[in-house]
Amino acid sequence: MRPHPFRVLDIAEEIPGCMTMRVAPDGAGGDAAFAPGQFYMVYVFGHGEVPISVSGDPVKSGELTFTVMAVGSVTQALCAVKPGAVIGLRGPFGSAWPVEAAKGRDVIVMAGGLGLAPLRPSIYRLLHDRNDYGDIALLYGTRQPDRIVFPQELADWRDEALIDVDVTVDTAGRDWPGKVGVVTELLKGRDVDPGRTSALICGPEIMMRFSAYALLDRGVAAENIHVSMERNMKCAVKMCGRCQYGPFFVCADGPVFAFDRVQRLFRTRDV
């Protein structure tokens, strides 16, 4: 239950108000092995502790990458740390994206905004084992062109052509050469073989709802659609009670859920 010290190797602005940092265990006790989709409780000395998903490559051992949006007191303090500083980590916690179970299948990754961060480890994983999968598509939607995270990687992935990368923004100026519209638009006209498609979705709840239902409409089974939930949490070990989502604890039963398990809750307001 105690945070283990990790030292910040480097930290850089991802987009305004959002930083990506790499950390490594500072001495014994810290574990840096995780499965894509899992998160850590990240502690800034004296400020507090917040759940943050790993956004880095699961194959790179001995270090962890986090991408953090400054939205409140702890995340602001976290975004302000300098290289060499020490933060505390507990984890990893939670369920993972079903990348193993998706082997032999097509994979559609749908991300909204910062939701690409918790999905990025799964994309690395899919690319490492590229031959084990059928078609892979990344459909990414964000507010404006300057809110696109990991632009270099998106460009690299597009160039490598190992996965089909499709990006859209909600609004853009005339100089934006790309698509404008919500992320579900990217599904339109796309070949989806529902029987062999697995989908991984992460973003704001409303984006996940529309995306999941769009995939259901295309015949993808609910148990092959996965979403990642976000709830207030303090302990990450099913004790503080805060992350309850119907019968589930998001910290342990989630954050990644097969859609058939949460579909009923998705349809209910204020659960």
Add this chain to the structure above:
Amino acid sequence: MANTGKAFIVSRGELQSLFDAVIARGFMPVGPIVRDGAIVYDELRHVQDLPEGWTEDQDAGTYRLKRRDDKALFGFNNGPHSWKQYLFPPRSKLWQGEKTEDGGFTVEEAEDTEKPFAFIGVRACDLHAIQVQDKVFMSDRHPDPLYAGRRGKALVIVVNCGQAATTCFCTSMNTGPRAQGGFDLALTEVLDGDDHYFVAEPGSTAGFSLLAEVPHTEADKDNVAAALECTARAEQQMGRKIDVSGVKELLYRNYDNERWDALEKRCLACGNCTMACPTCFCSKVEDVTDLTGDHAERWREWDSCFTMDFSYIHGGSVRPTTRSRYRQWLVHKLATWQDQFATSGCVGCGRCITWCPVGIDLTEEVRLIREREKD
């Protein structure tokens, strides 16, 4: 720890020697005392500190102490306190950390300096409540050190109920009024004219050896019958009942029941019910530093699902309305708890009914939800 079927008699006059034996073993004895117009739990070293001759009137939204016409020591039902305040304290330090020269820090788990507790006067429903919280705080994977430490060392002395309040419904929840096991010693207080004694049933080796230090005699058939009559009387007096058949499915089907709208208007979202409830376990944490910033601590405090903070994530509360927060509480107690911990989250103690300032009664709410279920 199970009921051994062995019963003994401890006279009223010898009860103090039981307390003395508990104290001699290094326990901190806690139990019921009268304070500020209610029967609460606190340190309890002397039999004369028990609420002798006191009882209370309880109903939805009311609690009033009153005199009994006898000298019963345990002739009352649950007050606002429960044993969770000892096993899961309202506020506790989890750890403290120090910055180190190289810019890092060390963290050290907080030490629990309390003596082991002896709980004196645990009712059957509250014993179940402790077992419900055991499932939360003593899971195999992540046991809570503070709770597990205290619980492992605690001595549990049950006092079976000889009466029930109008707010009690342990019989509906199958948790009482007679404790069936999970205690060290169970007492039933018998008042029969001038006869005043306790039928004592050890439930563990600790209970047996404790009793060995207290003057006692073997109970005869009549004594045992008298004890069973006490709990039978409580059973008959049970003031409320709730139909829990299929209640999980009922509530899962009724997230849109019109009753939630009525609760939106009535419930004050004060959280009293969650504080009084012996099974409610939600908490928040507070991370603090001293003025230098070199010393940090993490504290855990009781929290309530009725606050807006509870479910706050950037952008707002997940449950912004009172109806959604009451629904979360009730559905958790009676339905989702079963999926999470394979037990009901409600033991039928009635505290939430008594201590709700507007007298909201979950037994009534469940009845109305059932009645108004849309087909």
